[in-house]
Amino acid sequence: MKVPFLDLNAPYKELKQELDSAYQRVMESGWFIMGAEVESFEHEFAAYCGVKHCIGLGNGLEALHLILRAYGIGAGDEVIVPANTYIATWLAVSYSGAVPIPVEPDPRTYNLNPSLVEAAITPKTKAIMPVHLYGQPADMDPILQIAEKYNLKVIEDAAQAHGSLYKGRLSGSLGHSASFSFYPGKNLGALGDAGAIVTNDDELAENVRMLRNYGSKVKYFHDVKGFNSRLDEMQAAFLRAKLPHLDEWNERRKRIAAYYLDHLADLPGLTLPYAPAEITPVWHIFVVQTPHRDALQQFLKSKGVGTLIHYPVPPHLSKAYAELGFPKGAFPITETIASSALSLPMGPHLSIEEAEYVGNMIREYFSQV
Numbered sequence: 220m221k222v223p224f225l226d227l228n229a230p231y232k233e234l235k236q237e238l239d240s241a242y243q244r245v246m247e248s249g250w251f252i253m254g255a256e257v258e259s260f261e262h263e264f265a266a267y268c269g270v271k272h273c274i275g276l277g278n279g280l281e282a283l284h285l286i287l288r289a290y291g292i293g294a295g296d297e298v299i300v301p302a303n304t305y306i307a308t309w310l311a312v313s314y315s316g317a318v319p320i321p322v323e324p325d326p327r328t329y330n331l332n333p334s335l336v337e338a339a340i341t342p343k344t345k346a347i348m349p350v351h352l353y354g355q356p357a358d359m360d361p362i363l364q365i366a367e368k369y370n371l372k373v374i375e376d377a378a379q380a381h382g383s384l385y386k387g388r389l390s391g392s393l394g395h396s397a398s399f400s401f402y403p404g405k406n407l408g409a410l411g412d413a414g415a416i417v418t419n420d421d422e423l424a425e426n427v428r429m430l431r432n433y434g435s436k437v438k439y440f441h442d443v444k445g446f447n448s449r450l451d452e453m454q455a456a457f458l459r460a461k462l463p464h465l466d467e468w469n470e471r472r473k474r475i476a477a478y479y480l481d482h483l484a485d486l487p488g489l490t491l492p493y494a495p496a497e498i499t500p501v502w503h504i505f506v507v508q509t510p511h512r513d514a515l516q517q518f519l520k521s522k523g524v525g526t527l528i529h530y531p532v533p534p535h536l537s538k539a540y541a542e543l544g545f546p547k548g549a550f551p552i553t554e555t556i557a558s559s560a561l562s563l564p565m566g567p568h569l570s571i572e573e574a575e576y577v578g579n580m581i582r583e584y585f586s587q588v
């Protein structure tokens with residue numbers, strides 16, 4: 220059996236009719252930037268998240284960046300970010316001109332550890348940017364309490380967490396604002412690059428709308444030096460076709476996760492993901508940890524099972540952030556995750572039979588070590 224890490228063609232097979240008609244609608248409209256599809260998607264996704272505003276943007280990195288810009292965060296400021304995240308979270312802070320200040324994760328949930336946040340706050344701190352990593356919301360209540368005490372903005376990086384719940388509240392509605400990515404492999408994925416921000420803050424929404432479109436509210440009148448980061452009509456139409464299926468597709472991910480959690484529970488040397496009871500993850504990625512990570516990955520590959528590593532080099536040890544001068548060992552929990560984490564096949568189009576095969580191959584590997 221061959222089990223790819225993720226089958227990006229399967230969504231089209233399932234939704235061919237909806238996606239083809241979305242394509243046709245846009246082609247026949249002859250309107251490709253900032254039109255009816257974007258506007259409708261913004262209403263539909265805001266309603267899905269239970270917030271007032273959604274603003275469609277070019278991608279998830281731009282979404283984070285424009286939120287920071289719209290708050291006026293920039294040179295001389297600091298933003299607290301997870302040490303353990305995809306580098307985009309840090310890059311958005313750097314683009315704004317502010318400095319990312321990393322904080323270690325809780326080793327069980329992989330997400331920002333709220334009890335370490337306060338020690339990282341300085342007079343320059345303007346915001347905390349928790350990431351709902353691997354599809355699991357960060358522990359938001361203590362983060363929001365600290366933010367209130369120090370008058371900081373809380374910006375959720377919800378790029379991996381569409382539809383996930385924290386104490387019954389949806390990701391995207393937990394902080395002052397949130398950014399989403401619709402990169403094709405995300406839980407809600409476009410057929411190209413796309414992103415959005417969501418918020419209840421009217422002023423922030425207005426500023427981001429202006430910044431995404433050359434700093435202009437009225438065509439050819441420019442109030443600020445803006446950017447070009449617009450969600451296009453075609454991607455918005457595809458996202459509208461897929462949004463009604465998001466919850467069902469997340470349910471399928473949960474069934475695969477439940478299968479893995481059940482069938483791999485008793486393997487010594489294999490650490491499974493942990494979700495606190497008040498959290499409903501949407502399993503963007505299913506990460507296991509083992510000191511034999513590289514050997515296990517090779518073994519699975521030889522058995523036709525595709526896996527990935529999220530992420531092999533943490534941002535603080537990336538060449539891109541050499542300027543910050545963090546030595547190896549600066550963030551040991553993050554570094555351990557980077558050297559022992561392996562992401563198993565996961566997605567709404569993975570069958571239980573395929574998950575069973577993956578599970579059996581992992582058991583076979585551990586029976587020999």
Ligand SMILES: *Cc1c(COP(=O)(O)O)cnc(C)c1O
Pocket residue numbers: 278279280281304305307308350376378379399400401402412413414
């Ligand atoms: C994917 C991702 C982003 C960036 O989204 P793009 O659409 O690829 O720009 C940001 N943060 C996290 C945690 C992500 O996984």
